[in-house]
Amino acid sequence: MTRKPTPRAVLYVRLSSSDDASTSIARQEADLRLRAEREGWDVVRVLADDGVSGGKARANADEALRMLRDGEADVLAVWKFDRWSRQGLGALAALIEVLDERPSALFIADRDGLASSQPAWRIIASVLAEVARMERENTRTRVLSSLAALRTSGRYAGGQRPYGYVSAPNPDGPGRVLVIEPTEAEVIREAARRVLDGETVYAVAHDLNAREIPSKSGKRWSRTVLLGVLTSDAILGRVTHRGEVVRGEDGLPAEIFEPILDGDSWHRLRALLVPAKGEEVRPQRRRAARLLSGVIRCAACGSPLYVRSDGKGIVSYVCSRKGDGGVCPGVSVNAERVEEYVERVFLEAVGDAEVFTLTETESASAADLADVERAVAETTAALGEDxxxxxxxxxxxxxxxxxxxxxxxxxxSPEVALVGTGSTFRETWEAGDVEARRALLSANVAVLTVSKGRRGVHGLDASRVTLVAQPAHPRGIAPDAEGGSRIVA
Structure with missing residues (x-):
């Protein structure tokens, strides 16, 4: 008589978080090995997903099912059905499909007393699968409710700390709270001031990296990282729960921790850096390569001059209107020469003057109004939820x-005022990169044009260049007949 082969078993064990409780990985494996010994199975493999939720994909569970499908195991044994999956009927359907392909294969849920060889096993398994799924949802709800309660009460719920804050013991009771980290908070305040004064987020990030000031991760700042910090609700002492700002009874954002920025500055940053809801997010404009890009224009037709290279290393600013079929004599000027000239004339005229910035100060009610507008929009949207x-x-x-x-x-109406920076134009120019210098020119030059050159003139003919300061300045700047600079009333 032919001896029946010994069934080969794969044991699958899982725990969401490893510990020494009664459902630990070691306990599950020990119980399943006892079952295998009683049944006479040959345990060919033990697969474990330790610290993995039953509601998520589990690589070793998939491997155990593959072994059963491919005939590498005859028995798939788990401690309880909820150790196999908490994904509901979807996971059960995949298991049934494999068992239908191999009618001789066996699935065992030891503690549930469930075996796929039982007549009504699919009905029982369906109930166990849905119970496991519902328990997962209930557990998730309890965890989220606990986190919400912590955050609403002002206690720190854990997770990644926002830049500018550190965790500290709660002085008013149990748990922990977030308190301001002075060094990081000052970085936020400095960056906010500079952006509100007209600097780009990119330029500020570049400067922080040059000064070797690390981001929260200890790495270099990028525009995206700094933008996220400056526009986050966290720097106003607010916290989010499931993607939404925690709100008080009145529907307005609750100030859970001490804010780093005042509300007025934060709202002005958001207005500058974050598009309104429904507004298209425009891609970042490519940085212009030259000092006068976007500033210098053609004196004949008023069109911008564009940077063009002849392929031999000579770069010029040229008017493209003639090439596009427009009426223009076709202005072109050597880029390096005109840039050197504009820099010299501009700094000779205003280099020793103090740089002022235009500052708008909103009333407290304006900042509050922005919060209320946001709360109205979010409350209206919440009405549409099921x-x-x-x-x-x-x-x-x-x-x-x-x-x-x-x-x-x-x-x-916001109050507008000119505020001195304490730095001269020359100091600001020397400290800035090409982008910062271009911004300084753009803000302080009303007219910068170049007319068509004359034949036979070598070098830069300064009479071709007209440079006039913004009306805010009492004097304009233009070249004199000899090519030097002179002040125009």
Whole structure:
């Protein structure tokens, strides 16, 4: 008589987080090995997913199922069905498909007393699968509720700390809170001031890297990282839960921790750096390669001059209107020569003057109004959710609209003022890169044009260049007949 071959078993064990509790990996494996010994199975492999949620894809569970499908194992044994999966009927369907392909194969859920050889096993397994899925959802809800309670009460719920803050013991009770980290907070305040004063986020990030000031990760700053910090709700002492800002009873964002920036500065940053809802996010404009790109124009037709290389290392600013079929004599000027000339004339005229920046100061009601507008939009959107508490949301919306009306009537126009930087134009110029210098020229030069050159003149004919300062300055700048600089009233 032919001896029946010994069934080969693969044991699969799983735990969401490894510990010494009764459902530990070691306990599951020991119980399954005892079952294998009683049944006379030959354990060919033990596969474990340790620290992996049953609601997520599990590489070793997939491998165990493959072994059963490919005939490398005859039995797939798990401690309980919820150790196999908490993904519901979808995971069960994949298991049934394999067992249908191999009718001789066996699935065992030891502690549930479930075996695929039982007549009604699919019905029982379906119930166990849905119970496991529901328990996963309930656990997730409890965890999220706990995190929300911590955050709303002002306690730190863990996770990645926002830049500018560190975790500290809660002085008013159990748990921990976030407190301002002075060095990082000063980086945020400096960056915010500079961006509001007209510098680009890229230029500020570049300067932080040059000064070897690390980002939160300890790496170099990028424009994206700095932009995220400056526009985050965190620097106003706010926290988010499931992607939404935690709000008070009135629907307005709750200030959980001490803010790093004042609300007015933060709203001005957001207005500068974040597109309005529904507005297309425009791609970043490529940085111009030369000092006068976007600043210098053709005196004949008023069109911008563009940078063009002849392929032999000579770069010029040229008017492309003639080439495009427009009426223009075709202005062209050597880029290096005109840049050197403009720099010299500009600094001779205003180099010793102090640089001033234009600053707008909004009233407190204007900053509050922005918060209320945002709360109105988000409350309105929440009304469309399937599980929305309509009565509560409508009451909140009515209150917010009433407050918005009051703030609109009280809002005043922003105050505009020129604020001295304490640095001269020459100092600012020497400290800046090409982009910063271009920004300085663009903000302070009303006219910079070049006319068509004369035949037989070598070098830069300074009479071709007209340079006039912005009206805010009492004097304009233009070349004299000899090619030097002179002041124009």
């Amino acid at each position: 599980d929305a508490d309509v009565a509560s949301l409508m009451a909140r919306l009515a209150s917010l609209k009433e407050r918005r009306a009051a703030l609109r009537s009280a809002a005043s």
